[in-house]
Amino acid sequence: MADTQGKDETFGTVIESLPNTLFRVELEDGRVVLAYLAGKMRLHRIKVLVGDRVTLVEDPYGGRARITRRH
Numbered sequence: 001m002a003d004t005q006g007k008d009e010t011f012g013t014v015i016e017s018l019p020n021t022l023f024r025v026e027l028e029d030g031r032v033v034l035a036y037l038a039g040k041m042r043l044h045r046i047k048v049l050v051g052d053r054v055t056l057v058e059d060p061y062g063g064r065a066r067i068t069r070r071h
Contacts, residue, residue, distance in 0.1 A: 010058060015050065033065045
């Protein structure tokens with residue numbers, strides 16, 4: 001079972017919804033990243049809307065992130 005322990009989790013707010021379950025998310029530190037839904041969120045059909053506060057795991061290589069939880 002893959003979980004996010006030991007990875008850098010950050011919090012942000014969804015500011016724009018894009019096609020194919022991509023989202024533009026503003027992080028707490030002011031940066032804006034492109035984020036996609038984690039597989040478990042797609043599997044359980046969890047909806048993410050503009051304005052939602054989400055937990056992200058950032059990609060170590062660049063400006064993308066994976067949304068792992070909605071608050």
